[in-house]
Amino acid sequence: MSAVKSTGVQKMTDKKLYTLAEFSELVGGRSDLICRILDAGDIRPHNIEPDHIFKPFSVVINSLRFSDDDIEPFKAEIRRRKFEDFKVAYADVYAPDQVPGARGLEVNPGWTGILENYCNQLREWRADGWSIKLRWAKEKFGSIRIFSNIDHRTMTPLQAFRLSRLDEWARRRSLQTCQECGRPGRLRWGSHAATLCDRHKHLVGELRAEDGVILDPDRQKMDKEGRVHGWPENFLGRYTWTDTDLGLDEGQTMDLAKSMEIEFRPFLSPDLRLDGTDLELADLRKKLLAVDQAIGRHHWVKFQLRQRGYEIAIDTTEPCSTVDEIRRDAIIAEIEMIMSGEHV
Known part of the structure; x- marks a missing residue:
């Protein structure tokens, strides 16, 4: 038995080990990216200082050793964090920023599903004839910002709204x-703000007093009744949309009429x-x-319900409106042709 044990120990000590710099070059990732993966704590190297998140950085770096068994797991995680599969799957609606100082997908991989749903919607709009693509994304105050x-300046009112x-x-x-x-998470406040689950909340360090109180930094003007002070009553934007409006209320199923x-x-x-059948509503959607x-x-247009049907009203008082009285009749005539089915 002792001879077998000795052989096992010898095999372990003979295993080739790599430092952080050597391993980074081996897997094709920068050392700071490897460190971020280690901070998350989901993948462990061959050797790391116990309780490393509480130890000095230099101590942890010096303790790191990687083996050949670590190569594939780290390569897969690097691929995930670089969104390589996403970029292939959504190449038709993802156009990487190409300008000087170009930005990329500067978010963590837990939000891949959000980017996928975002791009699925862009595909639907492109099918409607709108040539729109995702360019870049970033994280700000624990939430995603997509560009x-x-x-x-070239969008129609409806495109801007959508x-x-x-x-x-x-x-x-x-x-x-x-x-x-x-996984489900919430905004955590520590050394910085980040949206994390219980498993990963250690990434912000010691939690501050604001943790659990401020859950959405962009909506702190909203009171408990859902009113936003300092904004006009008809303001259309993030402060007035409910979770149901945005499709975030998963407890309710939204029919096509409500969605439209x-x-x-x-x-x-x-x-x-x-109201109407799905076929009628789909036809109305095409016309709108x-x-x-x-x-x-x-040009600002409103369809209003009247006793004998719908009325088209063009608002020429809007600051962005360029409709004069001469153009008004021509625009209404064109809209009426579209709504009647004569011209779509």
């Missing part, structure tokens, strides 16, 4: 999702409720998209 290739709503959906979803692993009332809010007066393209960026 597209579209110049906001993109703003999608951006806010992603931001709020990220505040409920651990940025390391994708939200999607086309810039065109619909507050008292207008849509055509109206959006017809009126352009600076």
